[in-house]
Amino acid sequence: MDTESRKVLAGLVGRGCPGSLATLREGGPSVGMVLCAPDGEGAFLIHVSRLAAHTGDLLADPRVALLLVGPAPGGNPQAAPRVSLRGRAAEVPRESPGGQAAARAYLAAFPQAEAMFGFGDFLLFRIVPEEVRFVGGFAKAFDVAPSELKELQESGAAGSAS
Amino acid sequence: MDTESRKVLAGLVGRGCPGSLATLREGGPSVGMVLCAPDGEGAFLIHVSRLAAHTGDLLADPRVALLLVGPAPGGNPQAAPRVSLRGRAAEVPRESPGGQAAARAYLAAFPQAEAMFGFGDFLLFRIVPEEVRFVGGFAKAFDVAPSELKELQESGAAGSAS
Secondary structure, three states, rough: OOOHHHHHHHHOOOOOOOEEEEEEEEEEEEEEEEEEEEEEOOEEEEEOOOOOOHHHHHHOOOOEEEEEEOOOOOOOOOOEEEEEEEEEEEOOOOOOOOHHHHHHHHHHHHHHHHHHHHOOOEEEEEEEEEEEEEEOOOOOEEEEOOHHHHHHHHHHHHHHHH | OHHHHHHHHHHHOOEEEEEEEEEEEEEEEEEEEEEEEEOOOEEEEEEEEOOOOHHHHHHHHOEEEEEEEOOOOHHHHHHHHHEEEEEEEEEOOOOOOOOHHHHHHHHHHHHHHHHHHOOOEEEEEEEEEEEEEEEEOOOEEEOOOHHHHHHHHHHHHHHHHH
């Protein structure tokens, strides 16, 4: 992958942003919007209400897919950089090892979500990618090894701070 | 549903826009970006390459989900209006009854896609919604009857022309 594409990918996976979360429901696909934060270890965090249908999906079957889309250059949506990943979601209980660190990582991306952390009906899930595909624009598509995501998240987070 | 929410929903379903398409892949979910056009009859049209993984998914199993997200008021992504639907996708061959009308509806939304209609490896699919959920913002969620989508698409298309 060229340096510019890698930088765009790092920006997508290294910062909190809205994403499309696909889950299984009654054996078929379902898709909804979630806020999605990098955990800095190559995975992604979402914080969802028990009342939401997708939360029930995740608790019943951990298989998920996630799509993150960046801004479209020149207003051409087909040129928008996007990363599409497939993996598994696991609940991160607040009291588990790493539970506090995960909550901090999520709140670093979405400080306005702090009030929701007081509600007992919200759960934090970690999505661990198993397959990652990056489309940097027309005819620029790359498979990315999940093991590269930690470094990409670090580099993307550093980019957003500067 | 209140009048303002209905107008926002009509705007989302009545105009061509990028969407997140969830499909089944090896029994699990997958999600990618597609351009999505209303067909004016309450369904949605996508035009996808045979080379794309999601096209193979659709040909193997018609169950799909689609998420359309509107602009977030005040830059707050959680307030963004969005419609999430589940349904089935069926290929619309160019020579089939309605094939030309479907192609015209797609190209009305995405005129720049005309060149792709010359390529034999692109297929047009119609997605017929079976379940529709509209989130108009915080604590504003509605189930929508699929039978209402035709009128909503007409009203949204008229809104975009004015």
